[in-house]
Every structure is written in structure tokens, then in C-alpha cells.
Amino acid sequence: MLRIAQGRVYDPANGIDGEVRDVCLDGGKVVEEVPSDARRLDARGMVVMPGGVDIHSHIAGPAVNAARKLAPEEHRADVVDRTAVTRSGTGGTVPSTFATGYRYALLGYTTVVDAATPPLAARHALAELRDTPIVDAAFLVLMGNNLSLFELIREAAPDSTGRVAEAVAWWLEATGGYGVKLVNPGGVEMWKHGNRNVTSLDDEVEGLGVTPRRVLSTIATAVDELGLPHPVHVHCNNLGVAGNWRTTMDTLDTLEGRRAHLAHLQFHAYGGSPGKRPRSRAPELAEHLDTHPEHSADVGQVMFGPATTMTADAPVSALLRDITGGKWVNADVEAETGCGIVPFAYQERNYVHALQWGIGLELFLLSRDPWRVVLSTDHPNGASFLSYPRLIRLLMDREFRNEEIARANKKAIGRTVLRDNLAREYTLGEIAIVTRAGPARLLGLAHKGHLGVGADADVTVYSENADREEMFSRPRYVIKGGELIVEDGELRAAPAGDLLRVSIDFDQEIERTLEPLFEERYSVQFSNYPVREPWLLEPARRVRARRGGSER
Amino acid sequence: MADRAATCAGCGCGCDDIEVAVGAEALERVTGTCPLGDAWFAERTADPPPAARVDGREVDVAEAVDVAAAILSEARFPLVCGLTATDCEGQRAAVALAEAIGAVIDPVGPTDAGAAAAAAQAFGLSTATFGDVRDRAEVAVAWRADPATTHPRLLPRLRLDRAGRAAGAHPARTLVVIDAERTETAEEADVFIALPPERDFEALWALRALVRDIPIDRDPTAGLPLDAFGELAGRLRACSYGAMLYGSGLAATADGYVNVLGLLALVRDLAVTAHVVALPLRGDGNARGAEDVLAWQTGYPSAVSFARGHPRAQPGEFSAVDVLERGDADAALIVGFDALGQLPPRAADHVRRIPTIVVGPGATETAAVARVAFGTAASGVYREATVHRMDGVPVPLQAPLTSSRAGDRDVLAAIAARIAGEEGS
Numbered sequence: 001m002l003r004i005a006q007g008r009v010y011d012p013a014n015g016i017d018g019e020v021r022d023v024c025l026d027g028g029k030v031v032e033e034v035p036s037d038a039r040r041l042d043a044r045g046m047v048v049m050p051g052g053v054d055i056h057s058h059i060a061g062p063a064v065n066a067a068r069k070l071a072p073e074e075h076r077a078d079v080v081d082r083t084a085v086t087r088s089g090t091g092g093t094v095p096s097t098f099a100t101g102y103r104y105a106l107l108g109y110t111t112v113v114d115a116a117t118p119p120l121a122a123r124h125a126l127a128e129l130r131d132t133p134i135v136d137a138a139f140l141v142l143m144g145n146n147l148s149l150f151e152l153i154r155e156a157a158p159d160s161t162g163r164v165a166e167a168v169a170w171w172l173e174a175t176g177g178y179g180v181k182l183v184n185p186g187g188v189e190m191w192k193h194g195n196r197n198v199t200s201l202d203d204e205v206e207g208l209g210v211t212p213r214r215v216l217s218t219i220a221t222a223v224d225e226l227g228l229p230h231p232v233h234v235h236c237n238n239l240g241v242a243g244n245w246r247t248t249m250d251t252l253d254t255l256e257g258r259r260a261h262l263a264h265l266q267f268h269a270y271g272g273s274p275g276k277r278p279r280s281r282a283p284e285l286a287e288h289l290d291t292h293p294e295h296s297a298d299v300g301q302v303m304f305g306p307a308t309t310m311t312a313d314a315p316v317s318a319l320l321r322d323i324t325g326g327k328w329v330n331a332d333v334e335a336e337t338g339c340g341i342v343p344f345a346y347q348e349r350n351y352v353h354a355l356q357w358g359i360g361l362e363l364f365l366l367s368r369d370p371w372r373v374v375l376s377t378d379h380p381n382g383a384s385f386l387s388y389p390r391l392i393r394l395l396m397d398r399e400f401r402n403e404e405i406a407r408a409n410k411k412a413i414g415r416t417v418l419r420d421n422l423a424r425e426y427t428l429g430e431i432a433i434v435t436r437a438g439p440a441r442l443l444g445l446a447h448k449g450h451l452g453v454g455a456d457a458d459v460t461v462y463s464e465n466a467d468r469e470e471m472f473s474r475p476r477y478v479i480k481g482g483e484l485i486v487e488d489g490e491l492r493a494a495p496a497g498d499l500l501r502v503s504i505d506f507d508q509e510i511e512r513t514l515e516p517l518f519e520e521r522y523s524v525q526f527s528n529y530p531v532r533e534p535w536l537l538e539p540a541r542r543v544r545a546r547r548g549g550s551e552r
Numbered sequence: 553m554a555d556r557a558a559t560c561a562g563c564g565c566g567c568d569d570i571e572v573a574v575g576a577e578a579l580e581r582v583t584g585t586c587p588l589g590d591a592w593f594a595e596r597t598a599d600p601p602p603a604a605r606v607d608g609r610e611v612d613v614a615e616a617v618d619v620a621a622a623i624l625s626e627a628r629f630p631l632v633c634g635l636t637a638t639d640c641e642g643q644r645a646a647v648a649l650a651e652a653i654g655a656v657i658d659p660v661g662p663t664d665a666g667a668a669a670a671a672a673q674a675f676g677l678s679t680a681t682f683g684d685v686r687d688r689a690e691v692a693v694a695w696r697a698d699p700a701t702t703h704p705r706l707l708p709r710l711r712l713d714r715a716g717r718a719a720g721a722h723p724a725r726t727l728v729v730i731d732a733e734r735t736e737t738a739e740e741a742d743v744f745i746a747l748p749p750e751r752d753f754e755a756l757w758a759l760r761a762l763v764r765d766i767p768i769d770r771d772p773t774a775g776l777p778l779d780a781f782g783e784l785a786g787r788l789r790a791c792s793y794g795a796m797l798y799g800s801g802l803a804a805t806a807d808g809y810v811n812v813l814g815l816l817a818l819v820r821d822l823a824v825t826a827h828v829v830a831l832p833l834r835g836d837g838n839a840r841g842a843e844d845v846l847a848w849q850t851g852y853p854s855a856v857s858f859a860r861g862h863p864r865a866q867p868g869e870f871s872a873v874d875v876l877e878r879g880d881a882d883a884a885l886i887v888g889f890d891a892l893g894q895l896p897p898r899a900a901d902h903v904r905r906i907p908t909i910v911v912g913p914g915a916t917e918t919a920a921v922a923r924v925a926f927g928t929a930a931s932g933v934y935r936e937a938t939v940h941r942m943d944g945v946p947v948p949l950q951a952p953l954t955s956s957r958a959g960d961r962d963v964l965a966a967i968a969a970r971i972a973g974e975e976g977s
Contacts, residue, residue: 060848062944068847069673072865075851079862088651088862090851096863097848120681123938123946127640128848192688194792195827318823327676328820331944332829334683341676523682523709527557528568528948533936535641 001026001034002482007043007461010432011050013441013450017429023048025457028482032453041484043461046476049432051110051458053449055439056233056263056298056376057385058310059100060114060128060139062121063339066329067094067308067380070343074306086494087133093308093343093380101133102494105485107388108460108475111440111448111500114139115181115233115263115378116312118333119146120524122175126536129499134480136456136541138443138500140233141175142312142337143168144182144215145189147208148517153218154209163513165222169506169545170514172228174530176501176537179230179443180223181263183312184237185215188338190315197315198237199274201250212237213254220258226504227546229444231259231296239316242272245281252288252295261442264300264378266360278355280416282362290368296442298376301360301391303383304348304408310381314338335521346383354409356382358416364395365424366417370433371441388435389472395426395434396468431472444543445500457482496539503542556952560585561637561837561932562592563703564942574952579933586704592837596930601915603957605925613926613958613966620885620909620924621970624653627883627907629859633872634889636661636836638912639937639949642960643838643845646887649968656857656881658872659842661835661889667808668798668832669843669853670867675816680795680829681943686710687721688793688827693728693784695815696752696801697833700736706833713740728784730755731801745780753807756814759785763821789825799833834942841940876902885909885967887960890916911963926963929955 004023009016024034058064068075074092080099082088089099104112117125117139129137143149149167156162168180186205187198193206201213220232236251238244248268252260262268271279289295309320314330317340321328329341346353360382367373375392379385394401398421405418413419426434440449447456459479465471478486485493511526518526531537559568567589573581582593604616624630632650635643636659650657660666685692692712699706700713707713711720712727729738730745738744747755758773760766762785768778788794796819802811815830822828834840843853850856852865855872868874875881876899883906884891891908892900893916903918910922913930931937934955940946958966 062844065844065847068851069669069843069853070676072673072852076864079864081861082651082858087648087849088858089849090863092851094851096851120945123948124844124940124944127644127845127938127946131644131849192684192793192827195823195825327674328678329676330678330823330829332680332684334681334687521683521687523686524945524947525557525568528559533938533948536938 001038002479003034003038003040004043004048004459004461005040007046007048009048009451010428011451012429012433012437014452023451023459025459025479025482028457030451030453030455030457041461041477045464047428047462047464049460049462050436050449050451050455051460051478051480052108053111053436053439053443053445054104054109054376054385055113055374055443056115057112057379058114058116058381059112060097060132060137061117061125062331063116063310063341064094065128066331066339067310067341068096070327070329070341071308083491086491093306093384097128097131098133101135101497102491103386105134105478105480106489106491107385108462108472108478109135110458110478110480111136111445113137113178113443116140116142116183117175117177118142118312118337119171119175120333120336122177122531123533123536126176126499126531130496130536132497133494134485134497136497136500138178140179140181141171141177142181142183143171143219144185145337147189147335147521148514149219150205150208150210150215151517153214156218161218161222161225163510164218165225166507166510167514168219168222169226169504170510172502172504173506176499176531176540178500178502178543179228179233180219181233181235182216182219183235183337184239186210186212187237188312188314191338192332195315195318200247201237201254216251217254220255220260224258227548228502229543229545230442231261233261233263235263235313236268239267239313240319241274242270242276242278243274244268244270245285248285249288252292255295256292257294259294262295262297264376264382265297265363266300266302266356266382269359269363278352280355280359280362282359283366283417286363286366286373289372293372296372296374298374299360299363300376300378300382302346302353302356303377303387303391304346304353304357305383307344307346307383308380309342309344311340312337314340316340317342320344334523348408351409351412354412355415357408358413358418361394361401361418362416365422370430371438373434374438374442375434389469392431392472393467393469396431398423398425499537499540501540501542502545504545505547557950558952559932559947559949560589560592561939561949562588563837564834564839565703565706565709566837566939566941566945566947567705567709568947572952577953579952588704593933595914596933600913601919601925601927603927607923616924616926617966617970620967623883623907623909623923624885624967625971627653629880629882630655631872631875631881631884632657632887633660633884634887634891635659635842636839637888638960639838639931639939640841640845641937642887642964643842644849645961645964645968647846647849649885649964651858652968652971654858654861656859656870656875657846658855658870659839659846660872661839666854666867666871668803668812671809671812671816672832673853675813677816678819678823678829679831679943681945682710685795685829685831689795690722690725690791691728691787691794692725693730693796694737695730695796695798697797697799698731698735698737698801699797699833700740702799702835703833707737707740726787745777745784747777748775750805750807751776752802752811753814755781756811756818760818760821763789763818788822788828791826794822794826794828796828796830797833798830800835831943838939840942840944841938844940844944873899881906883907885911886918887964888912890918892918892921911960927957928963929957929959931959935959
């Protein structure tokens with residue numbers, strides 16, 4: 001039992017915006033009251049928020065691990081010592097598993113979604129998550145280049161999802177996944193056809209009888225039919241290409257009336273023409289989101305400094321490889337997806353990098369509904385999650401932002417609305433929305449991202465500090481599941497987090513359809529594909545899908 | 553007697569289509585295996601060594617755990633090695649224990665390909681899982697690799713044997729073998745290119761030039777089959793999808809590191825025009841898992857020292873063989889590895905001089921002379937577990953039989969718990 005006493009509470013999901021009050025915790029949950037002799041944390045003069053929720057990050061699985069192997073020099077420079085309560089590890093842009101859990105917790109984050117797990121590697125991702133302490137974690141399953149799903153999509157009658165919804169449900173159950181991710185639908189498959197790609201939603205995926213549009217539309221509809229807590233999570237086609245905002249708009253128009261979340265929107269908001277200098281089209285995309293409540297996005301902010309680009313969108317990595325000339329990993333995952341990795345550094349003097357940085361800020365500053373345009377750096381693609389405090393300062397502190405703008409490539413800034421000395425400063429309440437309440441709501445995690453009675457007792461307490469970067473870098477207290485984890489920047493305990501996975505009723509007969517498709521396409525046995533091992537799947541918390549609109 | 557599905561981890565292929573007939577506390581029949589797989593199942597079901605021995609004397613597991621914990625706690629330079637034949641669960645426990653005692657930990661097995669991993673770490677690589685190679689590759693090159701012998705089911709599984717090529721998605725697909733002499737794999741190939749031993753680096757560099765249309769100075773390439781290479785370069789450039797298979801024949805030599813760099817550089821050059829992937833062949837059943845588990849827990853795939861309370865990696869300095877050959881280690885925990893039979897002589901000699909703890913299911917020479925030896929329940933027969941195939945795909949190992957014995961992971965965790973308890977008291 002714990003009473004967090006007299007802090008200034010920001011709990012936007014419950015309409016609380018800086019009210020001084022107590023937050024009471026018992027049995028891992030927020031409760032109405034605890035006895036007066038319960039342990040008390042004096043939070044006077046401090047800011048109290050729900051634990052942070054990262055809607056889009058890359059923290060576990062074969063791609064992340066391949067990136068770790070590529071970066072010994074980063075690890076050497078950034079070590080994490082073993083203590084009485086923690087394992088050791090290494091940091092850099094792609095930290096080891098233990099370090100990842102600790103550092104998220106030290107930042108006040110208690111829930112993290114890994115946004116790209118190849119289903120064939122689910123066991124690997126799950127094993128890494130078991131070694132990622134403290135945070136509750138979920139993962140999204142890559143389905144945008146899945147040959148068996150392509151077959152079912154092709155067979156489905158127009159305007160029908162056929163067997164696709166059952167298959168999607170089966171895949172989520174087979175892997176322990178939480179939601180559905182589409183990455184460059186069709187394009188990653190084409191990458192395996194002599195390094196090609198798709199460039200529009202109507203390009204045929206060679207020999208497979210589907211187009212990106214058909215894949216997007218069918219799977220988005222299937223996700224809605226299944227009533228998954230999180231809508232389809234889309235990494236659009238043409239990432240990083242000048243002029244790609246048209247593809248992004250086309251994607252949004254295709255998904256009109258259906259729920260959809262666009263990943264790292266900044267990377268998809270470029271005007272201009274392919275091969276030429278990109279321009280910003282952030283205002284148009286922000287405008288679309290304002291008028292389409294069924295759609296949401298995370299920003300995918302770029303921050304100047306080192307990053308590691310890591311994506312299932314393997315053709316994009318080949319472009320980056322040709323820019324850096326440095327290390328490059330490509331890893332084709334049979335019948336499902338691909339993977340590309342290129343260590344990268346964003347430089348403020350570079351036109352393109354400064355434009356990317358500016359576009360991210362534009363998306364934050366122009367969007368009127370923070371509930372649907374939420375914070376991410378697409379860790380570690382745009383920057384490490386460790387740069388969130390600096391990003392928060394950019395949003396909250398206009399003077400600081402203008403100093404930073406003055407340092408960035410002037411031509412690039414001149415192409416954005418940032419040149420207009422935007423007045424907007426995010427409030428603490430808005431920060432609480434884009435870093436916890438909003439992501440939790442978009443994920444359909446009813447127990448996360450707020451401090452109402454019955455919510456998970458995940459709470460972060462910050463000391464007030466006019467320097468918002470400083471303030472958000474070092475929470476005074478972090479409580480996870482009711483347990484005090486962080487005190488003054490030190491880890492006091494490091495319990496395991498839970499796996500968050502979805503639970504769906506579906507027709508098991510779908511296995512009869514899938515088994516023959518598997519035998520043609522996979523090098524593992526169908527019977528060995530679903531994860532059943534309790535040490536990988538337990539403990540887990542299930543979030544029920546509301547199929548056909550029925551309540552849980 | 554019932555037939556049950558099983559997975560073989562006798563090499564890095566991780567064949568998960570094996571069937572076993574289960575009789576009274578024994579496997580009556582194993583089907584679908586190759587000779588390596590037969591040997592793997594036979595070893596794991598043979599009369600097991602005692603569950604625990606100290607100085608050759610059978611003892612309770614708890615007593616052996618006490619002795620092992622004492623040895624490791626007192627050691628100033630403990631080494632944890634082996635690991636490539638145990639499961640990922642055992643590897644996770646081994647890294648945790650190594651960290652707790654400030655040890656050096658390094659995967660080492662009979663067909664170690666450390667140079668291949670180090671080159672990939674320095675340069676990156678383009679690779680693929682088996683299914684994409686099987687279904688997409690129009691050209692496959694086995695470079696000083698003889699999978700027909702070292703991984704007997706690999707060629708059929710990738711449909712790269714003669715029958716498989718004829719039946720595959722690309723009936724015109726080609727298998728090219730480059731080696732010193734005609735191997736069993738060469739017998740399956742369309743093209744065999746004879747390459748004298750120790751000329752791999754020059755050959756790979758010449759191929760890079762041919763692929764990029766860079767004129768070759770003929771002198772340094774004297775004796776290389778340039779005409780055949782010219783044809784191969786053309787084939788690789790023209791294909792839509794190609795695969796290069798290589799393993800210890802290329803990597804486990806004095807020039808192994810630069811050889812593998814050369815091959816990876818060639819694959820990268822080819823990536824400009826064709827989709828070509830490299831498939832490193834791994835001999836040990838879970839060598840890839842050892843590399844993966846170490847990387848996710850520490851950031852490094854091999855040769856890690858916890859002596860300073862955090863991971864540091866330095867191949868050479870902290871490689872198991874070097875640590876033993878220099879005589880640095882004053883105690884060794886050897887997991888699933890017959891060190892005496894398979895390490896180089898000087899390293900093996902040092903293993904004989906220091907107190908050793910052996911954990912594993914088999915009756916090995918190393919276990920017979922160890923201070924402490926645990927005979928564990930073999931995963932894949934008695935314990936469920938996970939291994940990573942050499943292409944990185946995790947596959948489950950089943951447990952068709954039951955055993956009251958502890959698995960590798962349990963013994964390692966028990967030793968770690970015993971040490972933690974002592975520290976606490």
C-alpha cells in the first residue's frame with residue numbers, strides 16, 4: 001500500500017490537469033483510499049503522471065539483436081554495472097535487454113510496444129522480452145508481406161475479408177502477439193524479387209495477385225472485424241522517399257472509415273519528387289488527422305546524433321547503405337518479411353536530416369489533437385528513447401526550440417513552418433497525453449496510461465524543474481505495479497514485467513486452410529510454429545478483442 | 553508404442569520433422585534423421601553418466617552444487633565455455649552465472665566458426681532463412697563447404713540436391729561448388745570449380761573485380777580459375793536471387809577472418825544488381841543460439857569478460873582457447889562440450905591443470921576427469937527447450953521421454969543460487 005501524497009497530478013484520461021491530490025495504490029492497482037498509516041511518498045511540489053507508454057519502439061527480436069552485434073564500439077563506451085538488484089549490460093543506441101528495461105524504467109516508462117516482430121521469430125522475441133525487466137511489453141506481428149495471407153487475400157471476394165480475419169487471429173494467438181503491423185505491404189516481398197519494390201498502392205506484387213492497396217484494405221478491415229484493441233499499425237509504402245506524402249495520403253484515404261494507426265509519420269511526410277530534395281508536407285498530414293478521428297499516428301521524431309536504422313522495410317536499408325557506405329545487414333525471413341539494419345547519424349547541418357527533424361516538430365506543433373498524434377522516435381531509428389526528455393523540452397520550451405532551430409540547416413528550416421517562430425508550447429497535461437494517456441488509449445490498454453481507480457499502479461513522479469529535459473530525464477520516483485522501482489535516478493528493484501497479449505475467439509478450423517499453405521512456404525513444421533512454451537508465454541496478461549462489437 | 557514429433561539439434565540445421573517411436577522409457581525408433589542425427593539421439597539416450605560426481609565419486613546433486621559453487625566463488629579468473637550444444641535456456645542461465653562470478657564466457661565447440669561471426673560483426677551481412685533460399689535461389693554457391701557431409705540434410709531441405717533442383721520453383725537453378733577437390737557436395741553440383749587451398753582471399757577478391765568489371769592484374773591471380781570465375785560472376789550478376797554457403801572450411805583457417813570479409817564484401821558488391829545472400833553453415837546444434845543469447849544479454853556475441861562487473865568483449869583476449877592457452881583461467885565451467893577431446897592441445901592441457909566443472913548430458917572424457925561433473929537430462933529427449941538454427945530461426949525441442957534429472961539450465965541456476973546465498977550470508 002502506498003500513498004503518493006499531495007503531488008500535482010496530470011491524469012488527462014480522467015480530466016485531471018495539475019490538481020494537487022493524493023494517488024493511492026494497493027495490490028498493484030490504483031485505489032480510492034488507503035489507510036492513513038500506509039506508506040507515504042511526499043510528492044509536494046512534484047508532478048505526478050501515469051507511467052509512460054511507448055507505442056512504437058524496437059527492443060526485442062532478431063533484428064534488434066543483429067543490430068546489437070553490429071555495434072561493439074557503442075557498447076564499449078556505455079556500460080551498465082551489475083548491482084545487488086540489477087544485471088549488467090551495455091547501452092548505445094541498441095542496449096542489451098536488461099539495460100533496455102532499466103533505462104525505460106529510469107525514464108519513467110513502464111509499458112513498451114515492440115512494433116515489428118517476424119512471427120517466425122516469435123520465440124526469439126519472447127525470450128528477449130523475458131530478459132527485459134520491469135516494463136510490461138507487447139509486440140506487433142508483421143503481416144504485410146506474408147505469402148499465406150496474400151493467398152487468402154487474393155482468394156477473398158472483393159469487399160470481403162474471406163478467411164483473412166481468422167488467419168490474422170490465428171497468427172496473433174500462435175505468436176503471443178498483441179496487434180497487427182504492416183510494413184511496406186508488398187514492397188518487402190518485391191525486394192526478394194531482384195531487389196525491387198512497389199512505388200504505389202496499385203503496383204502488382206509480382207506473381208501473387210495482390211496490390212498494396214488490397215493488402216492494406218483487407219487486413220485493416222479484418223482487424224476491425226476482430227475488434228482488436230489496437231487498430232492496424234501501418235508503416236506506409238515509400239518510406240523516406242521525396243514525394244511520399246501522396247502515398248501516405250492515398251493510404252489514409254484507402255483506410256477512411258476504418259481505424260488505422262500510422263507509424264513514424266515523419267518519415268512519410270515528404271513532398272518533392274523522388275530523387276530530388278524533399279520538402280515538408282507535414283501541414284497536409286496534420287490537417288488530415290485533425291479531420292479523421294478514426295486515424296492516429298506516432299511521430300517518429302528524428303534527433304541529431306547517433307541512431308541505428310532497423311526496419312522490416314529492407315529496400316529502405318539498401319538506400320541507407322548506399323548513403324553511409326558503412327555496415328549493413330539484410331535478413332530475409334521466409335514467406336513473411338525482411339529486415340535491414342544500417343547504423344546512422346543525423347546531422348543538424350545536413351539538409352535532409354534537418355528537414356526530417358523539422359517535419360517531426362511540425363507534426364507535433366500543428367496537430368490539434370494530442371490524443372491521436374503521439375510521441376515516438378521510432379527507437380532506435382530516429383533516435384534512442386533516451387532522447388525523449390530532450391524532445392519534450394523542444395515541445396514545451398519555445399526559447400530552447402528556437403535556439404535549436406537556429407543551429408539547424410537553414411534551407412531545410414525555411415521549408416517548414418518552424419521558420420514562423422511558432423508560439424505553441426506543450427503543457428504538462430499535453431505531454432502526459434502524448435507520452436502515456438494517448439498511446440494507452442490508441443493501444444486499447446484500458447489499465448494503462450491513467451490513474452483512475454482500477455488502473456495499474458504504474459506511476460511516475462517528477463521533481464518540478466524549469467529545464468524540462470532535466471526534469472523528464474530523472475524522475476524522483478517510478479512505481480511499477482505498486483512497487484517502488486526508481487528513487488532519485490537509482491533502481492531500487494527490478495521485477496519482471498508482464499507480456500501483454502491479445503485474446504480472440506476464432507475458428508480453429510482455419511488451421512486446415514493454413515496447414516497446406518505452410519507446407520509449401522516454410523522450412524519449419526506447421527505443428528512447431530505456434531509458441532506453446534510456458535516459460536516464454538507466462539506470465540502474461542490478456543487483453544480481450546471485442547469481436548463483433550461484443551463487450552468483454 | 554506411439555510416434556511423436558521431435559527436433560534434432562545434431563547440427564545447425566535444426567530439422568524439426570523427425571519422428572520418434574516411444575517405448576518403455578526409451579526411443580524404439582527414430583526416423584527422418586541423417587547419420588549425424590542418429591548419433592545425436594543415440595548419445596542423448598545412451599546410459600547416462602551419474603547425475604553428480606565430485607572427484608569421480610558419485611554424490612548428491614546438492615553436494616556437487618556446493619562444491620561447484622565453492623570452486624567458482626574462490627576462482628580469481630573463472631572461465632565459462634562450451635555452450636554451443638546446450639539449449640537457449642541453458643545459455644541464458646550460463647550467462648547469468650558467468651556474470652555473477654565475474655567470469656569470462658565464450659562459446660566454443662568442435663566446429664567453431666568464430667572468425668565468421670567476427671567478420672559479420674565488422675562488416676554486416678546479407679542473409680536469409682532456409683525457406684527463402686529454398687524457394688527463391690536460382691544460383692547457389694558452396695564455397696569450400698561440403699554440406700553433403702557436414703549437414704547431410706541441408707541440400708535436400710534447400711532443394712539444392714539434384715532431385716530437389718529439378719523439382720524446385722526454378723528448374724534451371726544451379727549449384728556451384730568451389731573447393732580443392734571433388735567433395736560429395738560437388739557430386740550434386742552442376743559446376744565444380746577447383747580452387748587450390750589457401751587461395752580463398754585472392755579468389756574472392758578476383759571475383760569481386762570480375763563482378764564489378766574492374767580489370768584484373770593477372771600476376772597475383774596466377775593459378776586461379778579465372779575463366780570459370782568469369783562465368784560464375786556473370787551467373788551471379790544475372791540472377792534474381794542467389795545464395796553463398798560457407799562455413800569452417802573458409803573461416804576456420806589462419807586467414808579465416810579476411811576470407812569471410814572477402815565473401816561478405818563480394819555478396820555486398822553483388823547486392824547492387826542481384827539479391828544475393830550469405831548463409832553461414834554452423835556445425836553445432838545451437839552455436840547460433842549461444843551467439844544470440846550472449847548478444848541480447850551483453851551486447852556482444854562472443855568472448856565476453858564480466859571481470860569488471862559489466863560486459864566487455866575482446867576476441868583473442870577473452871576467447872576461451874586463448875584464455876586457456878595463456879594459462880589465465882584458474883577454474884572452468886564447461887557446458888555441453890568435450891573440451892579435452894576437442895580443444896587445441898595447449899588449451900586442453902590447461903583444462904587438465906585447473907579445477908573444472910562439467911555440465912551436460914553426455915559421458916565425455918572431460919566429464920570423467922572433472923572435479924565436479926553433472927550428468928543432466930538431455931534437451932530434445934527429456935526436456936523441452938529452444939535452439940536457434942544456423943539461419944537464426946528458433947525451433948522447439950520436444951521431450952518424448954521423461955527424466956527425473958535436472959537439465960543444464962537447472963544445474964546452472966542452482967549453482968548461481970548457491971553462490972548468491974553465500975554472498976548474502
